[in-house]
Amino acid sequence: MAKTLDQMMQSLPDDLRAAAEARGRELIREEMTLQALRKQLALTQEGMARRLDIRQANISKVEKRTDMLISTLRDYIEAMGGTLELVAHLPGRPQVTLDGFADPQGQKE
Template sequence: MSKTLDEVIDSLPADFRAEVEEYGQELIREEMTIQALRRELGITQECLAEQMEIGQANVSKVEKRSDMLISTLRNYVEALGGRLEVIVNIPGRRPVTLEGFGSQHEKVD
């Protein structure tokens, strides 16, 4: 008798299921575009444009770019209510969060 995926997952130890869920969420986060993130948060381009003090057409242009200034991305993320972090992953080393790319309102020493 074959088992469904849900039955297999339910048979796993709780701590392992939690690890699998977290890993799955990491994979989803890695592949999400800024447009998909905005949509998932239920925020319209018009609302975001108002937050960023730019036109809706400019939000659309930002979402279509594959290359942009970090400050543009930071402003976009902050308008969504988030905080931008730049994390460097190098094989064989722990991830490193680069300083100086956070909120434009943070105090710089």
């Protein structure tokens, strides 16, 4: 019979469980803001503005937003040389990558 993650974690010795929980916290902290990602790639707001053909002030606004269009986020990520995938995590199901958000050639959100 399969064990749940909680059961497996409880069966670990205290030091291993603490190390696993600490690593989990590290992974959560690794989530980055757009600004942090841009800086890690050694890109300036001015450089991003040129890549996106918009004003630098608009880059600042995009980086501060907590809610934006997926197309705006996709354009920003692609301007850094990346690709955007939208992944759904649902209880009791494997993760699902949603199609139709990565193609800038007319795909609608």
